[in-house]
Amino acid sequence: MIDGAKRPVILAGHGIVRAEASALLGTFVEKTGIPVASTLLGLGGFPATHGLALGMMGMHGEAWVNQAIQEADLLVALGMRFDDRVTGNRETYAVNAKKIHCELDPAEINKNVRVDLALVGDVKDTLTSLLSLVAKTDRHGWLDRIGSLKGDSSVRDIQQMPHQDRLFAAHVMHDLWRITEGKALVVSDVGQHQMWEAQYYKHDYPRKLITSGGLGTMGFALPAAIGARFAMPDEEIWVVVGDGGFQMTACELSTAAQEGIKLNVAIINNGYLGMVRQWQQFFYDGRYSATPLRSPDFVKLAEAHGLTGLRVTKRDEVEGAVALARATPGVVVIDFRVEQEDSVYPMVPAGADLHDMIRRPSPLVETAADE
């Protein structure tokens, strides 16, 4: 099936990371020439900057990734479970593709999506066996096709925006990735900031992203990062968290202060329970019910714990604040005051066909809160 496919896509999930199968996946991809789409929890399982890395799939995946999946004639699913954030409408999901599901848990087979072939077992063992069987293949035509899709839909890239006096969350994540050279361990919470992190912090290494996936537990990031610090004393660790989620476990600043540990906390402060606000904007005629959010002064809150607090309101302040945070011992909390009503694009509405994406309006300024 793999050798005969004309338009194959690998779907790499958390199983790749958990099975320590990243290097093996790299070898498999080099041999078969098959491009790789990742789930949220699969990020870093295959290097994001590799030429055959497509990016994240699903609800907030890149448009071209979802289009490639819909055009594929074969999906090779590795340690992932076809959850609803990945498939959208299951009736119209990748209908042209045969599906091979390599998965440890037999209960996942045919649970969400019917597959043509199931290989149950540790994905590392499965890949090892497959590697000697598959042929080295040139897939230029298919890769060119995906490249042309990418050309169509990369308009959502906001990095080139002229507004230096304003701050978009995407700017913060991009700059954080650039300044830390993609090497930090990022612990993200749940919401828009989690998706922007996934889109703009390019993870080239496994186990460098810790995030609450299926359970989506707000308040996860700060305590999880404290745990990560004890497990990884020498890593550079960044918490990426919304103003809502941060307030759910902000008391753990005391724990971090008491233990005297080093952490950097990037609060993506948009003054809303942003992901819910976005759904209210898109699907409930902009009725913002219980999503506007009042927060304490996060700089003073950090200082009240004897920690360092910084505030950033413009893009040209990001670099200096990140550098200061990296150089300062103890916990540093940065209150990034980002655009309040920005949304995560593209978005496949829940249960919709992967083609039915909501894209970033153009020109971009239409989305700004103060326009």
Ligand SMILES: Cc1ncc(C[n+]2csc(CCOP(=O)(O)OP(=O)(O)O)c2C)c(N)n1
């Ligand atoms: C404990 C908990 N309560 C509620 C939710 C539902 N929920 C998902 S995202 C979100 C909003 C998150 O807001 P914020 O932390 O400010 O982050 P933003 O989306 O603005 O980046 C909510 C309420 C959840 N995932 N977890």
